[in-house]
Amino acid sequence: MKDNKVIHELITNGHLKYIPHISVDCVILGYHANQLNVLLNKWKDVEVWSLPGGYVERNESVDTAAHRVLWERTGVDKLFLQQFYTFGDPDRINMNRRLNRLPVLFQEGGKELHNWMAERFISIGYYALVEYSKVSPRPDHLSVESRWWDIHDLPALIFDHDRIISHALHAVRLQLKYQPVGLSLLPEKFTLPELQKLYETILSRKLDRRNFQKKMLSLGILRRLPERKTIGPHRSPFLYSFDKRKYNQALKEGYGFA
Amino acid sequence: MKDNKVIHELITNGHLKYIPHISVDCVILGYHANQLNVLLNKWKDVEVWSLPGGYVERNESVDTAAHRVLWERTGVDKLFLQQFYTFGDPDRINMNRRLNRLPVLFQEGGKELHNWMAERFISIGYYALVEYSKVSPRPDHLSVESRWWDIHDLPALIFDHDRIISHALHAVRLQLKYQPVGLSLLPEKFTLPELQKLYETILSRKLDRRNFQKKMLSLGILRRLPERKTIGPHRSPFLYSFDKRKYNQALKEGYGFA
DNA sequence: TTAACATTGTGTACAGTGAACACAATAATT
DNA sequence: AATTATTGTGTTCACTGTACACAATGTTAA
Structure with a gap:
């Protein structure tokens, strides 16, 4: 498969292109049928979902990286994208470990792997508000599916992504109080x-x-x-x-x- | 000198202890004589000042790292310390380059050095409010002096530290609107x-x-x-x-x- | 002893804002 | 033309923040 080749390249040489230990996670909120939705990706080999995220290129601004992720996952750009918090707990990767087996990133043939992507990550959280209809969700190489979920009825999420989402929702509600919202949602x-x-x-x-x-x-x-x-x-x-x-x-x- | 030995050890082996490319910067605000002060360190060999900052240990939470920096620079602990923004521009390191020569980190015998500390850093900003009199400023190994500065009359600052300070001040003023302030300042x-x-x-x-x-x-x-x-x-x-x-x-x- | 003075403690008046509610206007259907 | 659901506009009231008045008090100076 083409994807597997890309993944292998990412695992073996990604640390040359990207800053290690740093990731960007985007809480992309879409509005449809009076319902607030979050865009999530389903991981390839396990029954967990995750926020669309990515890494920061060695010479790329963190903001730019977030925009790039948004663009790659939704085809939308030039959007209001707001950094809201940085999640830096070393255990965040283990928080929701209800997985019966590890994702491909962390194992191969049953053996646990140690590569740069399986190490600790500090994640910078962004939220975006997008017009639901303008978005065509595209899974990344690590995912088999990308789709919207009702924010009040989420599936099992990886790591601390549930916490990131509630943080983001809180930030959006705060924004509603003192900044306009809606241009990108209506x-x-x-x-x-x-x-x-x-x-x-x-x-x-x-x-x-x-x-x-x-x-x-x-x-x-x-x-x-x-x-x-x-x-x-x-x-x-x-x-x-x-x-x-x-x-x-x-x-x-x-x-x-x- | 003992300090130089510590610095050399930090430069050569620090990347084993700390996560590379990640730093924590603390805007420590002290109140005295109806004046709001910021704690700054003077760099060893150049006429620039910087915020007290530090690195995140490989298995340490970012919050803990910030508290550790605060403790090491002021002797104060158990304080209200608030993360407010993460600064991730790749050029932030060059922003205030009015230096006629590079700090010791970046050069040796006139030649520019390339070590992990001279590379790009993404910095997570925290602010703290401390009681001025309880603090005994202690310079770190890279600094010769540590002292308070009036927040409205700052010296030349390294990198984007002036921007970090205004961000922090903005965050504190916002906090004043909906959270109490003063317990640690009075x-x-x-x-x-x-x-x-x-x-x-x-x-x-x-x-x-x-x-x-x-x-x-x-x-x-x-x-x-x-x-x-x-x-x-x-x-x-x-x-x-x-x-x-x-x-x-x-x-x-x-x-x-x- | 007392008057002067600066500062604190308490109270009042008014304007602006948000929350609760009333009523008329309107577009399709019967 | 009557019905019905929904929108546009207006009113009232409580509350908050802002502006301002006045009495109480601790020291100093006459």
């Missing part, structure tokens, strides 16, 4: 009820429709379009789009704090 | 005006005395003592101490967000 034109459902999904709680509208409009990052959206036997809501200049300004400066 | 007993001056110093702006008192007391982390402090020809303010249980609870849970 289509170009959207209604206020649609935006509200996104917020409710991220926060896992209901918001008051009227207060939400007032608040969002007062932020000044939305532009009401002359069109409305037909949604059935009810009043048609206005369509809105983000004022990208003001959106990015709010993203940079925040609006929760004086 | 003596056991203190007055409300003293606490207020600490807040004003961190935020670099004046606060209203009356509103500040109301706010602080409403948080429920202070205990008024029966004593007062004599401060001169004026009314004597009450002394307070932190209710450590409630303080730590507020530190954990925060109070700015519901």
